[in-house]
Amino acid sequence: MISPAVLLNVKEASRQFGGIRALTDVSIQLRTGELIGLIGPNGAGKTTLFNLLTGVYEPSRGEITLNGQSIGGKKPYQICHKGAARTFQNIRLFGEMTVAENIKIAYTQHAKYSIWSSFFRLPGYLRGEKEIEEKTDELLAIFRLSEHKDEKAKNLSYGAQRRLEIARALAARPKLLLLDEPAAGMNPNETRELMNLIRWIREEFDLTILLIEHDMSLVMGVCDRIYVLDQGKLIAEGTPDRIRNNRAVIEAYLGQEA
């Protein structure tokens, strides 16, 4: 029986690519409001799991439910509508669009006006656009991107692009936020700043967050619990302290003692 507090429930999900088992019987549970880390050596299947959760791939076996509704095999945009938004490991912004427009894209599903009212700029269009504009400005202010509003996204600095990706994901108004290596390529200062930002948005936006990260100080610093993947299998789960001293985890990262 799933208790109502469980937001994301992954039950024995597996994914095969031809003969390669990228994920084998992975089960994880996220309760509402938790900040969970997902770590593992390169090629452990972290991003594959993300892709299953966001509908890029269909699970070969197993069940995934978000808020009690099955999302396994649903299309990415449907999963986004159900309340899960993500960022990407290799930044995927809409480069030629402005910073503000990047965020507006995520509001598309929330502003309801028809194609007809956009053809003729009917009142519905004006209302909808005004609402999008206001929400976008709020979000830009929060992420300190207001001054870059009309710049092309591709011209932003690396750190600002990472921030914009998170802001864009939040614009979709998710319940579950999936962050794929948000600190990749950041210096220690930026990472610390990002840590604070993640903690803050979790409170402010009432989020449940699943975080893939290689930066151990970040993961250990912010996460309530951590799941460890190795070679497609879950090898450990627990609080940062327990994970730090877990023999299986140490072996996965450093290799077996001779």
Next chain:
Amino acid sequence: MPILRKLGTFWTFLASSFVIYGVIQLLISTNAIGDVAKTTIIMIGINIILTVSLNLINGITGQFSLGHAGFMSVGAYVSAIMTLDFNVPFPLALLIGGTAAAASGAIIGIPTLRLKGDYLAIATLGFGEIIRIIFLNTEYVGGAAGLSGIPNKTTWLWLFLFTLLSVIMIQNFIRSKHGRACIAIRENEIAAEAMGINTTTYKVIAFMIGAFFAGIAGGLSAHFFYVISPSSFGFMKSFEILLMVVLGGLGSTSGAILGAIVITLLFTALAEMPELRMIIYSASLVLMMIFRPGGLLGTKEVTLSFLKKKEGNPHDIASRSA
């Protein structure tokens, strides 16, 4: 120009459009310009509708379509049949033609838009040819000889109104959340999908809107030239429209309009020397691709935004490296 500033960009655009309309109307009614010039003006209008609508599919949504002449022919044939056989009023016949073209756009778009890049181009090319072959083999529409005796209803007034409406509607669409969704698909399809954009739906919508206006353009051209035959809607026609869009600047509406004007004028100027025409034509294109691969306007959208404080954001892709 403080008065213009007060009016705002849209009304200034509209007012200057009507000034252009008035001037040309005056030239026509006083017989100051000959038939060749008049035909050129009408062709420019028709080509503007074609390029702006193709730009929505190719430049804005980033779906490389080579079937625009096919949609144009559907609009031309259907509207011609409407006025010839059913005595439908001209503007209504145009709308019916456009709707039929949009329907064919949906029929073609739904199965092919899952393809990407060159595969999509080849599939749309094939479908364009299929439409042509269907008309070629249908007795009811005159087979290879085509339809003739279509009433000459395309006046400068109708042409102007439909061109203006097409440009405004398409541009309004581009500057709405729906248009932004289309640009997002062009920029990064995976991210667009992850941000809640139903990419398949939006691709089909862009395809249908593009096809609708191509159909309108087809109807206008059928009711200007009296005669339509399948041979005038072949691959070369699609290619010609694409050329205008690329020359003007893929992804920019004003570029599409400029491309339509330049190429149509070039065509008329070279009509005297048909042997040289294709050579000059191709040579200018090669030079263009060498020196300005982004098109005449390249990344820019010509706007009246100097009237505003500072706005204006060109939806362009010319500087995109892909």
